[in-house]
Amino acid sequence: MRLARKAAGVTAALAAVALTLTGCGGGPGTTAPGSAEKLSTDEDITLSMAWWGDNDRADLYEKAIDVFEEKHPNITVQTQFQAWDDYWGARATEAAGGALPDVMQMDLSYLRQYGATGQLLDLSGQEGVNLDVGGLDESLVSAGELDGGQFGVPLSTNTLALFYNADLLDELGVNPPAEGYTWDDLDAWIAKTSKVGAGHDPVLYGFSDYTGQLWFFLSWLIQQGVEPFTDDGRLNFDEAQMTEWLDRGQDLRDADAFFPIKKAKQIEPLEGFTVGEQAAGMTWDNFLGSYESETGQEVKMLPMPSGPNGPQQFWKPGMLLSASASTEQPAAAATLIDFLVNDPEVGRIFGTSKGVPAAQAQIDAMGVEPGSADARVVQYEEDVADVVTETVPVPVEGVGELEAEFKRLSEELQYGNLTVDEFVSQWFSFADERVGRS
Incomplete structure (x- = not known):
């Protein structure tokens, strides 16, 4: 070696x-x-x-x-x-x-x-x-x-997937999301799992704040029939759509149902899921092997939540x-x-x-x-x-920077330093300078 x-x-x-x-x-x-x-x-x-x-x-x-x-x-x-x-x-x-x-x-x-x-x-x-x-x-x-x-x-x-720790859910007596579950179903499942997990030692959360990941937002937009970017490399969504997305998580943030951002930063590069204090999460499917290696437990996968037209995903x-x-x-x-x-x-x-x-x-x-x-x-x-019926969002120039800024603002939102409206305003100011809109 x-x-x-x-x-x-x-x-x-x-x-x-x-x-x-x-x-x-x-x-x-x-x-x-x-x-x-x-x-x-x-x-x-x-x-x-x-x-x-x-x-x-x-x-x-x-x-x-x-x-x-x-x-x-x-x-x-x-x-x-x-x-x-x-x-x-x-x-x-x-x-x-x-x-x-x-x-x-x-x-x-x-x-x-x-x-x-x-x-x-x-x-x-x-x-x-x-x-x-x-x-x-x-x-x-x-x-x-x-x-x-x-x-x-x-x-x-690869493509996106929901991962869950089957052993932890068995301990809690909670079933994983049902086949064909929607985003609303996922939110209800997170609230339930975190409520049951509050009595676990250590405290067990259902999820981290999924609204803070740009790729999940793009996936959600596609399910709403919106192509996130135009052919000439500009934004094709607006403040109202981003606000609707971020508002999805507000009740869960208010209820402290998401894995705490303060603890998430303390354990980086590990995650709440990999240290056994978060029951489920979403990312690319190739993470399965490392997740099982790090947790030492059985990890299973489900497709992403369904949108208005049913399950829709893309390859990347x-x-x-x-x-x-x-x-x-x-x-x-x-x-x-x-x-x-x-x-x-x-x-x-x-x-x-x-x-x-x-x-x-x-x-x-x-x-x-x-x-x-x-x-x-x-x-x-x-x-x-x-x-997997949809086209992967076009990688416009600078989308990596947009993704990083989205993540940074999400952390501030989770800390309580920003409101959703402030998040949206600041992100679009950042994006408009670099990409612009259709």
């Missing part, structure tokens, strides 16, 4: 996203496919690589990179990782100096911010030379395109890999990306911890045991495929 080298620390829906992205990009010119030079094995090469995540993800990456270096003995990979918020702060600083890592994890929310501003390498020229995307679904590959160039290669796919690339436009080793960077996306051994190492692998070869190589977390994530995506 190379721990000393660490720093601290799919579907038609996707094709529709790609059409929007390629239609309004402003990035650098594209590179003809296959125009790159083949990786040289005659020189010693050092690459830098960065990702967001926890120590468990870091251990998996280190194992995978060990295999990569065995296969490419002339390449040394220097690694670093940070928690989500710190990761993007570090990348912003590096981008300002034109010194992004050679290879980095990329999120769909940030792809336009970095790809359309000349910060990322167009990998098109590497395709068929040092990078093979032939084993990936074409619509999934297209999710990493901007202005006809390939600025990210998807590693995985779990994460992508990108290369820096300033890398001095584009062939080696593309080779590392190719390895992490396609190599079967990587599938065996990571399983579904980053989402269901984009490459079928990695899915086949996982060798999942029936009932394992990996098997259940794959099964969950098969089970919800019929309700």
Whole structure:
């Protein structure tokens, strides 16, 4: 293990996203496919690589990179990782100096911010030379395109899910939300669970304040028939809609039914759910394995709450890999990306911890045991495929900053330092400066 080298620390829906992205990009010119030079094995090469995540993800990456270096003995990979918020702060600083890592994890929310501003390498020229995307679904590959160039290669796919701790609910004598539950049903369930959990030692809460996550708001908007962003990259919702969303949680906030924000900040990067003091939560389905590892208990998944037209969800690339436009080793960077996306051994190492692998070869190589977390994530995506009918919200430039500001204001709302109206006013002032409205 190379721990000393660490720093601290799919579907038609996707094709529709790609059409929007390629239609309004402003990035650098594209590179003809296959125009790159083949990786040289005659020189010693050092690459830098960065990702967001926890120590468990870091251990998996280190194992995978060990295999990569065995296969490419002339390449040394220097690694670093940070928690989500710190990761993007570090990348912003590096981008300002034109010194992004050679290879980095990329999120769909940030792809336009970095790809359309000349910060990322167009990998098109590497395709068929040092990078093979032939084993990936074409619509999934297209999710990493901007202005006809390939600025990210998807590693995985995932969708949102509700997670609940089956053992804790058994202790409380509370059933999980029923099949086909709505957002109103969820709110009633949270109130009931937190009331029963008040007598538990330690006190057990039903949920954290889900209204503070932008992706949940976007999911709710889509269920109301609202496309959150326009094709030209502007906001397509208003103050009244955001107010309605945030007001959903006000009675639960007033009743102290959500996991307390003060305690949530104290235990970061852990969560109320992972320390066994919160019965349920919502996030991307690939968190199942880490949740069971951290809690040591059985965790189960349900689809997201239903909207007015029933259950409606969307696929999202779990994460992508990108290369820096300033890398001095584009062939080696593309080779590392190719390895992490396609190599079967990587599938065996990571399983579904980053989402269901984009490459079928990695899915086949996982060798999942029936009932394992990996098997259940794959099964969950098969089970919800019929309700994944919507297009993932278009990742407009700066949406990562909008997401961070939404989270920050939510924390102030939970502390009682802001009202809902003040939250909405401040967020739209922030957003209008960066994105604007339709």
